[in-house]
Amino acid sequence: MKVFICVAMLISICTLFIYGMVMMTIPQNYKKTVDNRFTEKAKNLFSALSEVTYQEGKELLIDFCIENNTSAVLIGGNDTVTFGSIPSGENGVKASETMSTDMVFSDSTEVYMLTLVSISSAVKDVATMFIRLIPIVILFIVILSFLGAFWCSRFLTKPIRKISEVSKKMSELDLTVRCNEKRIDEIGVLALSLDIMASTLDDAMKQLEGANQQLQEDVDAVKQLEKQRRDFFAAVSHELKTPITVVKGQIESMIMGIGDYKNVDKYLPQTLRAVENIEHLVQEILMISKIETIELSETVVEIPLSDIISEVLYDIKPIAKEKEITIEYNSEYDINVCVNITLFQKALSNVIGNAVRHSQSGTKVYIGLVKQNGISVLKIENEGVISHDNDISQLFTPFYRADKSRSKVTGGSGLGLYIVKTILDLHDIRYDMSSDEGRVMFRVYL
Known part of the structure; x- marks a missing residue:
């Protein structure tokens, strides 16, 4: 509104000045x-x-005076002749211009003085006309001023207001607004620059939000990893405390000759087995620590999957034979895998070893490589096993044993599948485990 009034006043003043x-x-x-x-x-x-x-x-002279609205006075000797009427100033009629000269006619030698007087009221008429037109001119100026001000406010002020609103919203971090001006003048260039800046800032904000989200996820992952480490070491402390206490008590009893512990030959083998269990547990803990610190990219090689499975089966078949368990390995084809051979072999050894260890005598363990939805899947399945879904979800937790008695004879150290999980996660290999009708199947997606 201020712009409208200022433009109207400016146009009015300029127009009146020009008219004056x-x-x-x-x-x-x-x-x-x-x-x-x-x-x-x-x-x-x-x-x-x-x-x-x-x-x-x-x-x-008569014709000249009539044609040019002029008066003339011819003076010669004692005669004075007047042509037209000499202006007296009445009714605004005044002499505009006067010229005099001496002259001689062709039929006489007498010298005459001729005076011409221009009679004109045109100048006053023109001035009067301008004065009379003032009301009309003022009305015209007012109309012109309002029209000009309206046009300016529409053509200039409106886009500027729009740009101002967009910039205000941008200051409030609303970067989705745009000017969308199609003009090619300076205002259009300004609006286009503002749109480009808003788009650039919007992209930068989205990237920053994505980076912040990723950073938050990384922080959460680090916190989760720290929690897992604390839980792991707490579990390690618990798992080591009991056997060490038992070994210590047995050795002290044997040294002091307390009760039946005087029979050293009977209890030393038991103590040795307990120490071997502790040693095995410590080795697995050290392996987990080594896995978490290894630089995988420097140790990965390409190798046929069948070579790794054959090496694993060579070590496990004697154990299966003792339990009268048959291992059947059938593969429709073979593939090459890019892995750390030692770690991947350890993961498969733990999975197949668990399948043999937890299967009943006279059952079978099936191993096969098949295509599933265009993906190669290594399946390891054992039968004659009863496992609950709750157990399946907890099997990859450190020191978890499905055997509630927590016996190391049937339940192992509780780190086998946790080591499998750690190795496969390190290789970024997807896996899952399921149980159905007395069968447990472990799948590795390669």
Whole structure:
């Protein structure tokens, strides 16, 4: 609204100023033009009168006065002849220009003085006309001013207001707004620059939000890893405390000869087995620590999967034979895998070893490589096993044993599948485990 009023006032003042200048200059210029024309005609008349007789001259003077609205006075000797009426100033009629000259007619030697007086009220008429037009001109100026102000406010102010609103929303971090101006002038360039800046900032904000989200996920992952480490070491402490206490008690009892412990030959083998269990547990803990610190990219090689499975089965078949368990390995084809051979072999050894260890005598363990939805899947399945879904979800937890008695004879150290999980996660290999109708199946997606 302020712009509208200011533009209207500016147009009005400029227009009135121009009109005032015209009103002052045009009458003066008109008078000057009339006077110049009168002077030129008067000179021509003086030249013509010097070539005619007195009587012819009088006729020329009469015609000249009528045609040019002029009065003339011819004085010769004692005679004075007047042509037209001499202006007296009444009714605004005044002499505009006066010229006098001495002359001699062709039929006489007497010298006459001729005076021409230009009678004109045109200058006053023009000025009066301008004054009378003032109301109309003012009305026209007002209309023109309002129209001009309206056009300016629509053409200039509206896009500027829109740009201002967009910039305000941008300051409030709303980077989805756009000016969408199609103009090609400076305002259009400004709007386009603002749109480009908003788009650039929007992309940067999205990238920053994505980076922040990723950072938050990384922080959560680190926190989760720290929690797992704390839980792991707490579990390690618990798992080691019991057998160490037992071994210590047995050794002290044997040294002091307390009760049946005097029979050292009987209890030393038991103590040795307990120490071997502790040693095995420590080795697995050290392996987990080594796995977590290894630089995988420097140790990965490409090798046929069948070679790794054959090596694993070579070590496990004697154990299966003792339990009268048959291992069947059938593969429709073979593939090459890029892995750390030692770690991947350890993972498969733990999975197949668990399958043999937890299967009943006289059952079978099936191993096969098949295509499933275009993906190669290594399946390891044992039968005659009863496992609950709750057990399946907990099997990859450190020191978890499905055997509630927590016997190391049937349940192992509780780190086997946790080592499998750690190795496969390190290789970024997907896996899962399921149980159905006395069968447990472990799948590795290669």
